[in-house]
Amino acid sequence: MNIKFWAITVALIILVPIISIFFEIAFGDYSNLEHFFKYLFLRYIQGTFLVAFGVLALSATIAVISAWIVANYRFPFVNFFEYALMLPLAIPAYIFSFCYVGIMEFQGYFHKIFGFRLDFMNIYGAIFVLSLSLYPYIYMFAKTSFKTQSKVLFDVCKIYKLSQFKIFRVAVMLSRPAIIGGAMLVLMETLSDYGTVAYYGVATFSAGIFKLWFDLGDSYSASILAAMLMVLVFIIMIFEHINKNSKGYSFNTHNIAKTTTKSELNTIGKTLAFLWCFVIFCLAFLFPVIWLVYWSIMTIQDFKLEFITMAGNSLLMAIISAILITFISFFLVFSTRIIKNNKLNTFLLKTTSLGYALPGASIGLCVMIVFGYIDRNFGTQFLSASFVVLIFGYIVRFLATSVYAVESGYAKIPKNIDDASLLLNRSKFTLFFKVHFPLLRHFFFLSLIVVFIDIVKELPLSLILRPLGFETLSIRAFFYATDERLYAAALPSLLIVLLSLVAVIWLEIISRKKA
Amino acid sequence: MKKSILALSLLAGFALAAEINIYSARHYDADTQLYKLFEEKTGIKVNATQAKGGELIKKLEVEGDSSVADLFITADAGNFYTAKKKGVLQSVKSQTLEKIVPVQYRDAEGYWFAISKRARIIAYDKRNFDPSIIKNYQDLTKPELKGKLLIRSATAGYNTSLLASIIESEGVDAASKWAKGTLANLARDPKGGDRDQAKAIFAGEGQVAVMNTYYIGLMLNSPKPEDVEVAKILGVIFPNQDNRGTHVNISGIALTKASKNKENAIKFMEFMVSPEAQKILAGINYEYPVNTAVEPSDTIKAFGKFKEDSTPLYKSVEKISEAVKIFDMAGWK
Numbered sequence: 001m002n003i004k005f006w007a008i009t010v011a012l013i014i015l016v017p018i019i020s021i022f023f024e025i026a027f028g029d030y031s032n033l034e035h036f037f038k039y040l041f042l043r044y045i046q047g048t049f050l051v052a053f054g055v056l057a058l059s060a061t062i063a064v065i066s067a068w069i070v071a072n073y074r075f076p077f078v079n080f081f082e083y084a085l086m087l088p089l090a091i092p093a094y095i096f097s098f099c100y101v102g103i104m105e106f107q108g109y110f111h112k113i114f115g116f117r118l119d120f121m122n123i124y125g126a127i128f129v130l131s132l133s134l135y136p137y138i139y140m141f142a143k144t145s146f147k148t149q150s151k152v153l154f155d156v157c158k159i160y161k162l163s164q165f166k167i168f169r170v171a172v173m174l175s176r177p178a179i180i181g182g183a184m185l186v187l188m189e190t191l192s193d194y195g196t197v198a199y200y201g202v203a204t205f206s207a208g209i210f211k212l213w214f215d216l217g218d219s220y221s222a223s224i225l226a227a228m229l230m231v232l233v234f235i236i237m238i239f240e241h242i243n244k245n246s247k248g249y250s251f252n253t254h255n256i257a258k259t260t261t262k263s264e265l266n267t268i269g270k271t272l273a274f275l276w277c278f279v280i281f282c283l284a285f286l287f288p289v290i291w292l293v294y295w296s297i298m299t300i301q302d303f304k305l306e307f308i309t310m311a312g313n314s315l316l317m318a319i320i321s322a323i324l325i326t327f328i329s330f331f332l333v334f335s336t337r338i339i340k341n342n343k344l345n346t347f348l349l350k351t352t353s354l355g356y357a358l359p360g361a362s363i364g365l366c367v368m369i370v371f372g373y374i375d376r377n378f379g380t381q382f383l384s385a386s387f388v389v390l391i392f393g394y395i396v397r398f399l400a401t402s403v404y405a406v407e408s409g410y411a412k413i414p415k416n417i418d419d420a421s422l423l424l425n426r427s428k429f430t431l432f433f434k435v436h437f438p439l440l441r442h443f444f445f446l447s448l449i450v451v452f453i454d455i456v457k458e459l460p461l462s463l464i465l466r467p468l469g470f471e472t473l474s475i476r477a478f479f480y481a482t483d484e485r486l487y488a489a490a491l492p493s494l495l496i497v498l499l500s501l502v503a504v505i506w507l508e509i510i511s512r513k514k515a
Numbered sequence: 516m517k518k519s520i521l522a523l524s525l526l527a528g529f530a531l532a533a534e535i536n537i538y539s540a541r542h543y544d545a546d547t548q549l550y551k552l553f554e555e556k557t558g559i560k561v562n563a564t565q566a567k568g569g570e571l572i573k574k575l576e577v578e579g580d581s582s583v584a585d586l587f588i589t590a591d592a593g594n595f596y597t598a599k600k601k602g603v604l605q606s607v608k609s610q611t612l613e614k615i616v617p618v619q620y621r622d623a624e625g626y627w628f629a630i631s632k633r634a635r636i637i638a639y640d641k642r643n644f645d646p647s648i649i650k651n652y653q654d655l656t657k658p659e660l661k662g663k664l665l666i667r668s669a670t671a672g673y674n675t676s677l678l679a680s681i682i683e684s685e686g687v688d689a690a691s692k693w694a695k696g697t698l699a700n701l702a703r704d705p706k707g708g709d710r711d712q713a714k715a716i717f718a719g720e721g722q723v724a725v726m727n728t729y730y731i732g733l734m735l736n737s738p739k740p741e742d743v744e745v746a747k748i749l750g751v752i753f754p755n756q757d758n759r760g761t762h763v764n765i766s767g768i769a770l771t772k773a774s775k776n777k778e779n780a781i782k783f784m785e786f787m788v789s790p791e792a793q794k795i796l797a798g799i800n801y802e803y804p805v806n807t808a809v810e811p812s813d814t815i816k817a818f819g820k821f822k823e824d825s826t827p828l829y830k831s832v833e834k835i836s837e838a839v840k841i842f843d844m845a846g847w848k
Binding site for chain 2: 105106119200207210214215299364376379484
């Protein structure tokens with residue numbers, strides 16, 4: 001079996017819908033574009049830049065410090081926080097934004113407790129909400145990376161009597177691939193977010209895409225904006241790729257699997273570490289969840305048995321897709337690693353990740369165009385009556401999450417291990433399963449968890465690509481929320497959170513058992 | 516497992532004898548109730564899927580003749596205008612529909628029919644605002660209202676439809692003056708939904724808000740005591756009573772061009788405007804019934820009777836793109 005051939009084929013299939021956006025462009029009229037560029041473009045670019053920069057800075061700060069603390073020190077409840085700080089991932093950003101409006105509004109908890117209000121529905125509120133809901137990507141990647149960092153290295157640091165802060169800096173530099181991988185996901189999620197920015201009245205590029213599509217009924221001009229967004233993200237990806245390779249810190253060590261041991265802190269250190277984690281946990285998880293629980297109880301009489309069916313639907317879709325996506329991304333990343341002269345592969349791998357940066361509805365549109373073409377020409381009815389389209393849509397959109405997880409893991413395995421294995425005439429198959437996979441097990445589970453949760457809370461694709469009569473929890477929650485029936489949205493939202501929680505805990509148990 | 520899902524889903528694609536498939540941008544519990552009721556009465560199975568109006572139109576467009584959809588349901592007449600223009604609907608001749616749905620709430624050529632109505636009214640703070648300064652939508656641009664006006668963003672279909680109706684009845688210049696004048700009077704940047712405007716009035720951020728009636732209805736009947744408290748301080752002004760009447764938007768239904776169950780689909784359309792269905796629509800969501808034989812819910816009735824804009828919606832919706840652009844040019848968010 002020729003790995004290169006298959007890798008390119010798989011990547012191309014995933015690329016088809018992404019590229020189709022450029023075809024869509026070819027068939028439109030652009031009368032609305034002139035209007036857009038004249039009156040709106042500047043405002044949307046400014047908004048996008050501010051939100052993206054703000055979210056990256058805030059989420060990276062929260063994530064890296066938290067990950068460093070829980071990975072390296074012992075303090076009260078550290079084991080709890082280690083997992084608890086991942087949990088905000090389970091709350092969809094748009095639910096987050098509704099919860100915080102509920103908390104911060106006139107007569108909301110904040111007002112009741114402190115007696116004054118902060119205006120929350122603005123760009124700062126959007127940055128705050130998005131950072132809290134997205135930092136776990138960086139946190140999980142960084143934490144996994146910090147924990148699997150070679151102990152030898154820290155021993156060297158200690159020999160040189162480096163301060164804790166300097167060690168932290170070294171560790172962050174070494175974990176850069178993982179941190180930047182997480183940050184890229186945060187950036188792409190931020191760029192593709194529509195729910196939060198629309199609700200908070202912030203003009204971003206995604207909002208512009210929807211403005212053209214929904215307000216002016218012009219999906220062609222909307223595709224042009226989507227294509228521009230894609231090109232922008234692609235350029236960032238290339239920079240990141242070049243930058244990462246120019247400082248390849250893949251270091252050579254015999255005991256790569258040996259993990260760091262946690263050290264003891266003094267009383268002040270313990271208190272500070274505890275407080276930091278506690279505050280983040282409250283803001284990013286506990287407060288919104290309390291709000292959801294409270295409103296779920298208030299509206300419990302509206303509980304419907306169909307919620308259980310929807311939960312089952314969400315679960316089934318997420319499990320199937322998470323497994324598929326994780327396997328595909330392992331295969332693609334593995335192939336770019338072992339094929340010599342792999343520029344084409346790397347290029348394809350990067351482009352297949354672009355789906356993550358586009359608003360889900362744009363991906364939905366592209367996938368729809370592709371399958372619509374098939375349906376019309378081959379008499380099939382994939383579009384309105386099959387899960388294939390939906391699962392394929394998930395793959396196009398969420399491959400990036402998995403690819404970044406796997407890549408950040410691979411960055412830690414020195415390449416001479418591959419050479420050694422291949423020199424010993426072991427097959428590539430053996431290399432992957434006997435050498436890489438055991439070293440990457442953490443990242444395998446990381447990928448499964450992140451993709452699973454992403455899909456459970458996913459909205460625009462499920463909305464647009466699902467077969468007739470198929471509904472998931474996030475769809476129901478979103479409909480209630482857009483109807484401004486936030487209290488009715490609480491119950492299905494809480495179920496989404498619970499489902500994701502169970503997944504996180506379950507996978508954590510598995511990965512520990514095998515550790 | 517995957518194979519069986521695939522087989523099942525392919526099987527579902529083949530239309531069974533008595534069923535209809537609906538693409539709906541509405542997602543209220545009332546709708547599900549109505550589907551069930553229709554199934555019980557006729558034995559025709561109803562399958563439905565929901566997404567946003569714009570997405571469903573694009574889906575119909577992409578699917579073309581291979582679409583399984585028979586009916587398209589959405590709120591905001593603007594969506595029907597787009598759908599008709601994209602050629603995804605077909606015209607329906609039905610005496611029942613024509614008799615029940617007033618002429619201003621259906622397409623002139625029968626491409627869509629309203630099933631319920633919501634009035635775009637002006638709500639004010641009963642505690643400290645004198646409503647006598649506002650008689651018409653144009654009064655929202657009065658200098659006395661500077662820093663007092665609240666409204667959601669221009670991307671809300673309700674706002675663009677309202678502006679489109681102003682273009683239709685008063686012309687482009689008046690419309691752009693309105694867009695600029697209201698913007699100058701805003702208490703804060705447009706954001707949030709209709710309810711958020713009501714809450715801002717309660718919090719004292721502004722005194723006047725442009726809202727849909729049914730949100731006030733929903734708030735008055737909310738499980739949350741704070742919502743009820745907010746809604747209670749709101750007074751309702753029905754604008755333009757001395758002239759063209761208050762702007763009313765609709766939820767409506769249309770037959771898709773690809774429909775393969777046309778007869779049953781039309782049966783469903785007629786069912787939706789029957790008194791039985793209208794009572795459910797009006798009762799649960801606090802919308803105005805389109806069938807005049809049915810009374811609105813008590814909550815809504817308490818706002819009083821009013822004169823509705825008699826300009827046909829199918830005319831004003833043609834101006835929606837123009838309205839969107841006028842908002843942009845005026846600098847609306």
